[in-house]
Amino acid sequence: MSAVAVLTKAPDPISRAGLDSYLRAVPGVTLVADRPADQRCTVVQLADAVSRDLLREARELVLDPRIRLVLIVERLREDELIDVAASGISHLLLRHEVTPARLLRAVHGAHSGSSSLPPGLLNQLLDRIGRVQQGAENAESAPRRGQPLEEREIAVLRLVAEGCDTAEIGARLGYSERWVKNVLHRLTSRLNLRNRTHALAYAMRRGLL
Numbered sequence: 001m002s003a004v005a006v007l008t009k010a011p012d013p014i015s016r017a018g019l020d021s022y023l024r025a026v027p028g029v030t031l032v033a034d035r036p037a038d039q040r041c042t043v044v045q046l047a048d049a050v051s052r053d054l055l056r057e058a059r060e061l062v063l064d065p066r067i068r069l070v071l072i073v074e075r076l077r078e079d080e081l082i083d084v085a086a087s088g089i090s091h092l093l094l095r096h097e098v099t100p101a102r103l104l105r106a107v108h109g110a111h112s113g114s115s116s117l118p119p120g121l122l123n124q125l126l127d128r129i130g131r132v133q134q135g136a137e138n139a140e141s142a143p144r145r146g147q148p149l150e151e152r153e154i155a156v157l158r159l160v161a162e163g164c165d166t167a168e169i170g171a172r173l174g175y176s177e178r179w180v181k182n183v184l185h186r187l188t189s190r191l192n193l194r195n196r197t198h199a200l201a202y203a204m205r206r207g208l209l
Contacts, residue, residue, distance in 0.1 A: 002028070003028055003029060003030040004028060004029055004030065004040075004042055004107055004108060004111045005030050005032045005036055005039060005040065005041045005042065006023060006029050006030065006031055006032065006041070006042050006043075006044055006107060007031075007032050007033075007034065007035055007041055007042075007043050007044070008020055008023065008031065008043075008044050008045075008046070009043060009044070009045045009046065010045075010046040010047075011046070011047060011048065015046055016046070019044065019046050019072075022100075022103070023044065023103070025100060026100050026103055026104050026107070027104065028104060028107075028108060029104075029107060035064075035066075035067065036066075039066065040066045040067075040068065040111060041066060041067055041068075042067075042068045042069070042070060042107050042110045042111050043061055043067060043068070043069050043070070044070045044072065044103075044107065045058070045069060045070065045071050045072065046072045046073075046095075047071065047072070047073050047074070048073070048074045048075070049073065049074060049075050049076070050073060050076055050077075050080045050083065050084060054071075055083055055084070055087045058071070058087040058088060058089055059087050059088060061088075062087075062088035062089075062194060068090045068110035068111055068113075069088065069089045069090055069091075069110065070089075070090060070091045070092075070093065070103075070106045070107060070110050071084070071089045071091070071092050071093070072093045072094075072095050072098055072103075073092065073093075073094065073095060074094075074095045074096075075094075076092075076094070081117075082201050082204060083201075085117075085197040085198055085200060085201035086198060086201035086202065088194040088198055090106075090109070090110035090113075090114070090115045090116075090194065090195060091106035091107075091109055091110050091114075091115060091116050091117075092116070092117050093106055113195070114195070115194070115195035115196065115197050115198075117197065149187070149203065152173075152183055153183060153187045154203070155173060156169055156173070156180060156183050156184060156187075157187075157199060157200060157203050159172055159173070160184075160196055160199075160200060161200055166180045166181055166184075184196060184199070187199055
C-alpha cells in the first residue's frame with residue numbers, strides 16, 4: 001500500500017499539532033504542509049461541529065479533482081447529514097470513534113475514491129431519505145425540480161437509499177453488478193458528483209427520489 005499525502009486542517013494550532021501527532025502513528029501516511037501540485041492529496045479536517053464556513057470550504061476544496069476530504073467532527077445533527085453529503089466530503093468520522101485503524105481506512109478509502117459514513121449516521125441518513133421518499137409518494141403528481149435523472153438512475157438510487165449494495169441492486173433490477181456500477185459511474189461523472197452519498201443528496205434536494 002503506497003503512502004498517501006495527507007494535509008491536516010483544524011480550528012487551532014494546538015488541535016492541528018495533536019492531529020498531526022496522531023497521524024504520524026498511522027502507517028501509509030505522509031504528512032504535507034501544503035497541497036501538492038502534481039499528485040492526489042487527502043485533506044483530514046478536524047472540527048467541533050459542522051458550520052456553513054466548513055461546508056463552503058469543503059465544496060471549494062473538492063473542486064480540485066485531486067483532493068479528497070475526510071472530516072472528523074465532534075458532533076453532528078441529523079439535519080446536517082444531507083448538507084455534509086452534498087458538500088463532497090468523502091469520509092466522515094465521529095471524533096470519539098476514531099482509532100488508528102479507522103482513520104487509516106478512511107484516508108486510504110478517500111484516496112481511492114470511496115466514501116463512507118459511520119453506521120449510526122448512515123442509518124439516520126437512510127431514515128431521512130425514507131421520510132423524503134414517503135412524502136414524495138404522497139405528492140407524486142408534484143413537478144420535479146432540477147436537472148432530470150434517467151429512470152434507471154432513479155431506480156438505482158432508490159435502492160442505494162434502501163441500503164442495497166451493487167450486487168443486491170443488480171439482483172433486484174435484473175441486471176449485472178457491472179451494469180449497476182456503470183450507471184452510478186456515469187451518473188456521478190455527468191453531474192460532477194463525488195460519490196454515491198453525494199448523488200443521493202443531489203437527488204433528494206431536487207425532489208427526484
